[in-house]
Amino acid sequence: MMMSILTPLILSWSMPSSRTMTGPTAAPARLSLRCVAAPCMQAVPPLKVVIAGGGVGGLTTSLAMLKAGFDVTLYEKTQKYARFGGPIQFASNALSTLKAIDENLFARVMEKFTFTGTRRCGIKDGLRADGTFRMTNVADPKYLIDPGVPADWYLEFPLRQCADFFQLPYTGVINRPDLQEILVEECRKLKPDFLVNGAPVAAYENTPEGVSVRLKDGTTISADVLVGSDGIWSAVRAQMYGEGEVKGLTADGRTQQGCPYSGYTVFAGEFVPERVEDFRDYYECGYKVYIGPRKYFVTSDVGDGRVQWYSFLAQPPNTRRAGDSWEGGASTEKEGTDVISYLKGLHEGWTDEIHYVLDSTPAAAVEQRDLYDRWPELFRSWADGSAVLVGDAVHPMMPNLGQGGCQAIEDAFELTKALKEAVLTSDAAVPRPELTRAALQTFYKRRVARCAGVSLLSRLASDLIVNFFDTPWSPHDSRGNSALGYLTFAWKPLLQFVIFPLQFLFLYSYHPSGSMGDLPKRLEAAWRTRHKPAAEAAFAKAAKEGQAVGAPSFFSASKS
Template structure:
């Protein structure tokens, strides 16, 4: 028996993956690299990531290197050379560019997804426009019953179906999402600014009173920006009004905030309220487990949502490539991953309170601390997060 290649008696083991986003595709690549057959199912009618950027800190790049795609991501993304935090009117709070820092990149999510798709083995089964209805399992196999009536049998089923995971709900019931207290507008555009030249990469965040704006190069001559604005949950900012709302919210802010918003097509601006879920202590039951946002949805304040899905993929494939039975391997997997991801969920929520402050006195005190503490010390407090090697 060649367990290291995912085979028993000459037959490859079969993995069912629900969800073809970044987490699902990374998991598919990781398992294929270990010799598994995989079948991927997604409710989408087409595999197109909405236009936004994703930050890849060194821990994410390490995971992508383990998957064999890190060099492709670096070739098409933008290295972070400049990383600043400023006040809303431009005063410098922290310049991470001048401190010793680890490798990080930014890339368009759609480009990243295409890299992952292209890295799957030829003939990989990805079935779209298909939803999961129910899951059955016994001591030998797990079965996914799909909306088209198909019943797919495998050795393991992995829920990579995102924030609104059907797999998570079937395993553990319904749990209410937690509103982060702010809504986000995001856009991608072509933009040039001599102060943030393309060849230097990276960009800045500017912090105001209950508002925050981020600007970063993501490669291919593109800039990604986001605006985080405190407001009650559920207020819709309709298409056609988003650019106007962003310009009103950031009127008079540090240049180039207004300029980059103006340079963005209205149709390229997205709007979403921001949520996470309370961390859970278990991801697996029998031969079924969760990865990525299905397991540990987090606020984006540490830039680790995608990175943690990538780490999950590598660790899961490692655990499933041992002589242990699948159910035991999944228990080992979650024991390795849950303490780290739950800590990141918690820290991301704490960071939201820090960066979305509204009290003027608290903001003044926060800014003073950031200006006084060396950037090397601040970045050092994140070493546990970004220097991690799965």
């Protein structure tokens, strides 16, 4: 609890006990500053924070601020948390941030984690891959003169090398329900009643004392700070930037609440191979992107034998063709055409690897969603008085780099840090609202450049692949004999050895935990001991019982 700044503080330095520094996730001992108050000191109330929205960003912000000693209440619109939603990717920068927020949180996430960045992740030729899911040499130039040398792998992403450069854990995925459960439990250890369900934040009003927050049912709450973490269709943002009605759509259907349609729709599904022999690269490949004319297709290991896939298509908004999928939109195709047949038709002539993935997926396990995007907010502050935006509410991102959740976690850390600095270094003569409002502006200024860079890179990936990539030229067949085919061939060395290394070094350069020594290697070794047995059990179950169709796997958490 914060002590009165008018009373002298007795500062003492404490070193974590050596008994707490054991186990696979132990961190080097660090000095920490704590305040010890004399019995006569009178405490002032802790900073009161209201958080709108209980997604990854809202829950992580809640935990970071509760650990800082703030009085946090999170208002979530769903009536209760249920186990829904599929895997979410955490890159090395996000894992470092989780560890900096809380060691126990990091350890629990690692217990549920599936590493992808420890294996090959890269781009394959969607037309030339031979259908056997083989792992051929990525960078063998002999294919130019020898038609027997495979050229189905276009390039490899340097995820492992860039993580090793900073000594950080490797990129991977965790099931959203597991992450949600961990975060809620860790928050409740600090404040059992921190979460209020069925209570969406509708509006706010800055007051001389801070902020007055109005819930949808009319209830008002006074607080020092409001954090708008209520997603891309944020009510807090709609008011802050004057965007009108939440999810309001323009007449042409291309802009929703000030958010333009990206130009892309995505289908997503999940299946379990019934025999690993049919999906030969399962243990050797984390994820891969198949490229071809005007579209791309992604598959990823998401743990427990499951393979998740995404099909990215450049189409007008509201082009609903997944009528028999979870999205439930009316099909514009002729009656009787199911979503799997539709997608197979779009990928006619592409590798049998994609067709195997589609054939293995039940139509009812497919979702569709139009992707909306925003340009980075470079010139409008993310804060209005005592209200501030974080995560998708202010910087939603295309899913290509898997950085949406990662950047929300970075926001949680940096926002808490800015508020702590303001409180600990405050002048008694400065009113608390002035201190907190200045801290929110500090947070915005620290985050805006990095988030803009990550957002633009995420968007650029889609535009480049769809508009400037094609089947790469080869001297051994007639595919790729177009201007874009020659350009795609020429891109390869520049992307492999310059652009992608710089991109991932930039992403991982934010690592507030610091380097972790040999911990990432030990975590990987521990994961490998449990990965294969879990996958083998899943393969055997799928072969015996067929494909399971469960809860929505990718989009359900973001439909709000």
